[in-house]
Amino acid sequence: MALVPYGGGGVLPGLHSPAATYRFAGRPVRIEQSWAQLGVAAVVWDAALVLCAYLEAGNVDLCDRAVIELGAGTGLLGIVAALLGARVTVTDRAAALALLESNVRANLPPELQPRAAVKELTWGRDLGSFPPGAFDLVLGSDIVYLEETFADLLRTLEHLCAEHTVILLSCRIRYERDLDFLRMLRGRFSVHEVHYDPTKDVRIYKAQRGGRKDEI
Incomplete structure (x- = not known):
């Protein structure tokens, strides 16, 4: 696995743009960004795009499934999950909620807002x-990058997950500590790499309690 500095790759030129438009679920999705105010939490990173494409490809049955996104930032991933049929709870810290709410409401048609x-x-x-x-x-x-958050993130995953719950984490491995989190995760969940995008150097990991192989 390549260990590269945070922010590596071809994404940097778009970070300071006030908005970015993508196409998922057959419709344009326009995402407002705010690097100046919120930094890394308020821009779209490659890991989100790769996981959105993975969901759109039908690798996961999202129809009427209860989905929660952690560290949502701009909300792109949760928006795409909702457009693909999920019931989504999109979460982040208080400082990010105004931008997150604005993007979610702007990109979901009225019938999907609920x-x-x-x-x-x-x-x-x-x-x-x-x-x-x-x-x-x-x-x-891209929620695995601050070592001081790892224990709290793992505690949160344990709380949210039942035996049937599937975790999908997409990330670029930048530092040795990122691998440390994966080792922590493997201590509590069965973890498998299910996708790798070599053009963006992004991996998707699937985790589930007790080594179960349930599909959703």
């Missing part, structure tokens, strides 16, 4: 607001 909720979640702290084990799928893109 299928998406934006909620505050600081990993390891706000878990009482989320029913344990209530989700079919947990999504995260």
Whole structure:
């Protein structure tokens, strides 16, 4: 696995743009960005695009599934999941919620608005607001990069996941500590790499409790 500095690859020129437009689920998705105000949390990274494409390709049955996105940032991944038929809870810390809410509401047609909720979640702290084990799928893109968050992220995943819950994490491995988190995750879940995009150097990992092979 290549270990490259955070922000490596061809994504940097687009980080400071106020908006970016993509096409998923047969429709344009226009995402507002705010690097100046929120930094890395308010721009679209390659890992989100790769996981969106993975979902769009039909690798996961999203129809009427309960999905939660962690560290959603701009909300692109959760928006795409909702467009593909999921009932989505899109989460991030309080500072990111205004941008997140704006993007979600701007990109979902009226009939899909009730299928998406934006909620505050600081990993390891706000878990009482989320029913344990209530989700079919947990999504995260490029959320593994700050070592001090790893224990709280793992605690959050354990709270959210029942036996049937599938976790999909997409990331570019930049540092040795990223691999440390994967080792931590393997201590609690069965973890497999299910996709690699060599053009963006992004991997998708699937995790599930107890080594079960359930598909959703």
